Amino acid sequence: xxxxxxxxxxxxxxxxxxxxxxxxxxxxxxxxxxxxxxxxxxxxxxxxxxxxxxxxxxxxxxxxxxxxxxxxxxxxxxxxxxxxxxxxxxxxxxxxxxxxxxxxxxxxxxxxxxxxxxxxxxxxxxxxxxxxxxxxxxxxxxxxxxxxxxxxxxxxxxxxxxxxxxxxxxxxxxxxxxxxxxxxxxxxxxxxxxxxxxxxxxxxxxxxxxxxxxxxxxxxxxxxxxxxxxxxxxxxxxxxxxxxxxxxxxxxxxxxxxxxxxxxxxxxxxxxxxxxxxxxxxxxxxxxxxxxxxxxxxxxxxxxxxxxxxxxxxxxxxxxxxxxxxxxxxxxxxxxxxxxxxxxxxxxxxxxxxxxxxxxxxxxxxxxxxxxxxxxxxxxxxxxxxxxxxxxxxxxxxxxxxxxxxxxxxxxxxxxxxxxxxxxx
RNA sequence: GCCGCCGUAGUAUAGCCCGGCCUAGUAUGCGGGCCUGUCGAGCCCGUGACCCGGGUUCAAAUCCCGGCGGCGGCGCCA
Numbered sequence: 001x002x003x004x005x006x007x008x009x010x011x012x013x014x015x016x017x018x019x020x021x022x023x024x025x026x027x028x029x030x031x032x033x034x035x036x037x038x039x040x041x042x043x044x045x046x047x048x049x050x051x052x053x054x055x056x057x058x059x060x061x062x063x064x065x066x067x068x069x070x071x072x073x074x075x076x077x078x079x080x081x082x083x084x085x086x087x088x089x090x091x092x093x094x095x096x097x098x099x100x101x102x103x104x105x106x107x108x109x110x111x112x113x114x115x116x117x118x119x120x121x122x123x124x125x126x127x128x129x130x131x132x133x134x135x136x137x138x139x140x141x142x143x144x145x146x147x148x149x150x151x152x153x154x155x156x157x158x159x160x161x162x163x164x165x166x167x168x169x170x171x172x173x174x175x176x177x178x179x180x181x182x183x184x185x186x187x188x189x190x191x192x193x194x195x196x197x198x199x200x201x202x203x204x205x206x207x208x209x210x211x212x213x214x215x216x217x218x219x220x221x222x223x224x225x226x227x228x229x230x231x232x233x234x235x236x237x238x239x240x241x242x243x244x245x246x247x248x249x250x251x252x253x254x255x256x257x258x259x260x261x262x263x264x265x266x267x268x269x270x271x272x273x274x275x276x277x278x279x280x281x282x283x284x285x286x287x288x289x290x291x292x293x294x295x296x297x298x299x300x301x302x303x304x305x306x307x308x309x310x311x312x313x314x315x316x317x318x319x320x321x322x323x324x325x326x327x328x329x330x331x332x333x334x335x336x337x338x339x340x341x342x343x344x345x346x347x348x349x350x351x352x353x354x355x356x357x358x359x360x361x362x363x364x365x366x367x368x369x370x371x372x373x374x375x376x377x378x379x380x381x382x383x384x385x386x387x388x389x390x391x392x393x394x395x396x397x398x399x400x401x402x403x404x405x406x407x408x409x410x411x412x413x414x415x416x417x418x419x420x421x422x423x424x425x
Numbered sequence: 426g427c428c429g430c431c432g433u434a435g436u437a438u439a440g441c442c443c444g445g446c447c448u449a450g451u452a453u454g455c456g457g458g459c460c461u462g463u464c465g466a467g468c469c470c471g472u473g474a475c476c477c478g479g480g481u482u483c484a485a486a487u488c489c490c491g492g493c494g495g496c497g498g499c500g501c502c503a
Binding site for chain 1: 452496500501502
């Protein structure tokens, strides 16, 4: 054999096997490469391995040692001359799903067996890109002087309403799973001018739609000493175009196997005023009641109009106070706020804005929203000692993925799904 | 919380509307044979399913009722 070659040891799972009389061809997938490793075992050249390979089942977990073969006939991946195969585990039953993508599986089945389907490099591509998005976001923030923080996921009552929170028992206290790091990252504005967090959101809404999860992930940021929400919007649009660029550059092969043509995004993104949006929708026959938030149908319609005009991604700014959380800063007219949404192809993927940083105004805002300031004492306290003007945003990871990759269901964007009825796997 | 659609081998589906031609078809998988470097290999043989319970009927995969499960729409989603 090729005695000067470097012997490689490669591990993974057999995803396909073909036997032809004197030759066995085995495809192994395991590491992050898109193409499988192709093991060619010949009866006349390596009789022992040939015999072993013939009996190995698809799905087995193996490692092999060998060299890249001088003969490369396979159209699927790199061929190896194999010297040794270690078999660690063979399937007890044939695999319940097809891991090479020949036979389709329904969404429910796909979710149940995702951990197996991911042996297919094509299936893996979506989640490799997900990892790439997170990686890009981290790089972006670090380059810009944001510090990564971790805020509690078990929180006390009163983070607004409570009906949409999951209750948890916390010794003798009532606690909830965090819906958003919102209040905590704001509190940090008292000492760290730029923070970000990559975090799960837990939401107890009983929805069953293609764009909602009960456990989803967000990329959250907050920055202090801003002039107004425009500073935050600038950060967000730069983040998103950075992510898109990064994925286009570093995950081109994954995009290709998914058949996705990801267009670069140019900044700044288009800004639409809320009032302007209401008028646009009205002329399309969709009436939004005075001062109400946009419905999903309205967002979708707006998305169509905007895509037609050449804007895939755009901000909606100046939401009326009536539609927003208590913590958004009110404009001088007393009606509009510094809250914005970011919509990508008709889906809200992020929202944020300038927050109210003045203690008195914040207490007033809580009362205005019918909330008891007593319940927000720990939060309000942080506004007493030199809180700078600040703002931030939360960006939904799965929603961003849906629009970047053209996924039809948000459940395709997360490996293990938590939705209305799914608690396992 | 309200509404709609769906539930057939391991997987994906046909059949259901219009009950009997269903001993439930097809693809893929799995077992075997032929072929022997395939490229979603090919050909042949075998294997395996009507979600559960009740009802209507001479006869139910098919019609009706209930349950369970899935998918989606609305509400809701700071």
